Amino acid sequence: MTPRPSVVVTGIGVVSAAGCGAAPFAEALASSDLVRSSVDRSAGYHRENSSRTAVLSGGADLSEWISPSKARRMGQPSKQAVAAANMAVAQSGLESNDLDRAAVVVATSYGAADVTENILRQAMLEGPDAVSPALFTESVANAPAAQVAIALKARGPNLTIVQRQAGPLIALAQGVSAIVSGKSSIALVGAVDEVNPLLHSILDRFRALARPDDDGIETARPFDHRRSGFLAGDGAAVIVLETEDAARGRGARPLVRVRMTGRAFDPFAPRTGWSHDHDLLSESLRKSLFTNGVDTIDIDRLVTGGCGIGPGDRIEALVLRSLFGDAPLPPVLAPKGVTGESGGGFLGAAVLATTGSPFGPTPGFTHEDPELGVIPHDGHSLPDPTAVLATGFAAGGAAAWAVLEPVEP
Amino acid sequence: MTHDSRVVITGIGSVSACGWTASDLHRGLLSGVSAITHPKNFDTSGQKTSVVGEVPPAPETVTQKIPEWASLSKSDRFAVAAAIEAVEQSRLSTDLWAAGLFFGGSTGGMFECEEFFGRLLKTRSGHPGIRLQASQQINSPGDAVARHFKLTGPVQTVSSACASGTLALGMALDELRSGQCDVVLAGGSDSLCLLTFSGFNSLRSVDSRPCRPFRADRQGLSVGEGAGVMVLETLEHARGRGAVPLAELLGAGASCDANHMTAPHPDGMGAAAAIQSAIIDACISADQVDFINAHGTGTLQNDISECRALHEVFGLRAASLPVTSNKATIGHLLGSAGAIEAVSTVLCLIHGVIHPMPDEGDVDGQMELDIVLGASRPIAPESVAISSSFAFGGANAALVIAGWKRGTVG
Secondary structure, three states, X not given: OOOOOOEEEEEXXXXXXXEEOHHHHHHHHHHXXXXXXXXXXOOOOOOOOOOOEEEOOOOOOOOOOOOHXXXXXXXXXXXXXXXXXXXXXXXXXXXXXHHOOOEEEEEOOOOOHHHHHHHHHHHHHHOHHHOOHHHHXXXXXXXXXXXXXXXXXXXXXXXXXXXXXXXXXHHHHHHHHHHHOOOOOEEEEEEEEOOOHHHHHHHHHOOOEOXXXXXXOEOOOOOEOXXXXXXXXXXXXXXEEEEXXXXXXXXXXXXXXXXXXXXXXXXOOOOOOOOOOOHHHHHHHHHHHHHOOOOHHHOOEEEOOOOOOHHHHHHHHHHHHHHHOOOOOOOXXXXXXXXXXXXXXXXXXXXXXXXXXXXXXXXXXXXXXXOOOOOOOOOOOOOOOOOEEEEEEOXXXXXXXXXXXXXXX | OOOOOOEEEEEEEEEEOOEOOHHHHHHHHHHOOOOOEOOOOOOOOOOOOOOEEOOOOOOHHHHOOOOOHHHOOHHHHHHHHHHHHHHHHHOOOOOOOOOEEEEEOOOOOHHHHHHHHHHHHOOOOOOOOHHHXXXXXOOHHHHHHHHHHOOOOOEXXXXXXXXXXXXXXXXHHHHHHHOXXXXXXXXXXEOOOHHHHHHHHHOOOEOOOOOOOOEOOOOOEOXXXXXXXXEEEEHHHHHHOOOOOOEEEEEEEEEEOOOOXXXXXXXXXXXXXXXXXXXXXXXXXXXXXXXXXXXXXXXXXXXXHHHHHHHHHHHHHHHHOEEEXXXXXXXXXXXXXXXXXXXXXXXXXXXXXXXXXXXXXXXXOOOOOEEOXXXXXXXXXXXEEEEEEEOHHHEEEEEEEEEXXXXXXX
């Protein structure tokens, strides 16, 4: 069997509540600048005592990366994905001709929430004849991946992965697979989510969202003893993957190497939650790292999906504690404390963390949960990492992880 | 291109308008009679069209095998039922602990989600209980199967519209070849819902009669529902447990038109690229392909684009290569279309016949294809078939499936 080629990231684009671009996103992570917005409650979907805020990216100015005339025909997820993809490709230095066989793999949890709601409103309130065909084409979950392909003329495999919080790292695994199998030489891998009032109200009915503190502010508090839920978040991130040989051959500077990816499933997790017992996922992660020659002693940074939801943070913490045994955990980053529960935010943060981008203190963390034994990053200066383990444990049982490494110039 | 592992199919299951088993599907497709009709349990009032490929009520023989039945959405039920049938046929022990799952779908539990939303808007009666949303996500049917069989391997759902099921089978093939798993369940499931039925009607791409792919008077597709699931394993694993494969999954290919959100590339370039890629992946030549289970939706644009793609790949042979489309009988199952059509392709290979389409309407004169109408065609058991899917957004996918001569393994 021939050795697996080294796959690297050569470009990143992000659309977040902090604005359009990886730079404002990195600044928000460094300063823990949490950009909350009030969610519009005028449709009457919310219950009286529901959560009220989310980390929303809809105000980001995309005009530098997608023309208003093209954006006008797209839903928010599509236009943000196209903008992020254009940014990532620009940073990678790839030319449009290079992308002809490029694969596009995009993860999304809920797809185009707003467009879908509008179609259903039209059909239910005005009758099926009122449904707009233009809206329907943007309602499909693969609209962002398709629009990225159309914008960049990427004619390789086009995949949309839907696996909740594990989706972004599964998309990464599929992107790597497309390259390693030789089916594509380049893969654009991303994650995009959209939170609209209906989705926000549904998440609240599941009691998944952070509750207001005594002062009325909703904070996610990843891994904190007082955590009460996550902040809904949206936005997009896209990265460019290619082989290290190809990148260096064209004079590009690789940013991050994808050393390995892994996935597993916990069949005992309830449909909308997590198992109480962590042993199964702990063993799967341990075996996956071992099989890929990764020793936990080499891992010096963790990028977690910790978002403030009780059982989700708990299982992630227990899996990580089990993995490291008696050894202290490496610095634990919980970017969803800043980005909200956003797949794009998580993927972008994992890549930036690997490049040594600084992270501020974890928002809302004040009280250690004794059962979890995890104290997330407090904002102090960290040395550049040598190996970053990123983990995503989804409600419903799916799990995915990746080990990322910085690349010497 | 060579591969370290050969991948075989050892179990199939399906749920469709023809019934709740693969045998029902085979009988229905062989009959040459469309199962697309006015639905009994799906509301089409106010829509431009009113015929669909609706799954009949589940027999007790199915429901009694699924203790979690009451908590599942419609598409979850289709998925779990089809998976149980596939696993039973494979004679794998029910302990599939290390197996993975690759699934395709387009709307998950949208049907139940619509009930919730209708109640929220007060256009439907009842309390908008959050339980209606518990299976809303598109990954719900795949997760339901993984939960039913207690799988612990990789579990992932792809939602690339109508190519999802075929893409899922292609991902499963890659996974088995990579050595990450020895056994996977793969397929797809979707149910009828207001969102897609209204959407396709708004595009005026639904035929008011049961769809007639490749026919001159075709007016569009027919929406259907159901699931198709396969047990895939490495040949080595199948041999190790003495299993007799039903067929071999030789290759998979995928591409994107990168051209338009709804219309296929008029020259069929992307579709041709996916089929060619699958043939290369299968390490065969186009000359070795014996028949095509086409995407064949019955829309004006798709069928002509697909015809051009087949001519691009097969050249002069395209005119004499038998082509069928299951959609004429069961409708377009959207995210699970590719999965059930792959199941149907395996049924053709097992039984040595190509399923016909109902013989209604003249073949479009622009289609220089050998369309299988009215009566089945015999094929050799070692035949090679292409099963293909082309989706919104230009996502294209194709599989190469070969018959397995019984008795050569074990």
